[in-house]
Amino acid sequence: MQKKNSDAVSPRHGIARVLSKQGLASRTQAAGWVREGRVSVNGRVVRDPEFPVRQGVDTIRVAGETVAVVERRVLMLNKPRGLVTSAKDEQGRDTVYRCFDGAGLPWIAPVGRLDKASEGLLLFCNDPAWAATITDPERGPDKTYHVQVDRIPDAGTIAALQVDVDIDGVRMSAKSVRLLRSGEKNAWLEIVLDEGRNRQIRRLLAAFDISVLRLIRVAIGPLVLGDLAKGQWRELGGEEIAALSVSL
Structure with missing residues (x-):
């Protein structure tokens, strides 16, 4: 009965995953260490990246050094x-x-x-x-960008950027868009995204025939x-x- 309680507190996970979550390496790098024979569990070398271990219970060593919890940085x-x-x-x-x-x-x-x-x-x-x-x-925090574009969008375009548009079969929009400043031929926009799709701002603006001249992320959440x-x-x-x- 006691063993069941211990296992419940310390579930088993693959050794490569545990090393990654310890902040020592990416999961791919950790798997490479395991396959190279650099990792031991309770004194025995393991070569299977999915070898199950209990973090905080099993003794894990990499190149002979005991693995300790790494402070998040x-x-x-x-x-x-x-x-x-x-x-x-x-x-x-x-x-x-x-x-x-x-x-x-x-x-x-x-x-x-x-x-x-x-x-x-x-x-x-x-x-x-x-x-x-x-x-x-x-669930991730909003991301805020300052974007220089090759023309001066009117109010209608700015409003449209905040409504879902079908782009290559994917619905995209910005959470908010506002004009920061404008010159004779181009403008700076502040665009806030609440999701992170690949090249989302560039693809969204291109759907309105707007090209990006510069794109700077200025905030992540607070x-x-x-x-x-x-x-x-x-x-x-x-x-x-x-x-x-x-x-x-």
Whole structure:
């Protein structure tokens, strides 16, 4: 009976998943460690990434070092235009990790993405489970963007952008759109999204024959980019992380 209660408190999960949730590596990287024989459970080397373990009960070692719970760390980067949001790029292009060169950081992964031509606020975290709550299309916090476009949209167009449009079989709209400022031939819009589809703003504007000149993410929920310089990063404090979680 006691064993059943212990198992209930500590459910079994695959070893690669556990290592990932510990914030040590991505699930793919952790699976690679397991297959290479670098991981042991209770003193025995395992090579199956799905080998079941109980976090907090079984003793897990990687390369001989006991795995301890890693403190959650969240960083924000002001992503420059031209960098790919990826750890590695098959085409050899510069990635966002260039901005962390020499920082001596533990494993961190992007929380969501900004495409190569986009700029602004990009989060990184070593906790995949927490990151998934931020990127969840239904429960995640709103994302706010400042977008320079190649013409000056009238009030009717701005209103239409906030109504579902069928784009390649997918219904898309912005939560809110407002005109920030305009010049003779172009304008800046503030666009808020409450979901995160691939290239959503660019695809939505293209449906109205509007081209994007610049796209900058300036906020995720209550967290604002502020005056963080382009290409620079900083670590979030506990209150900022808590505020993001509360906004879900």
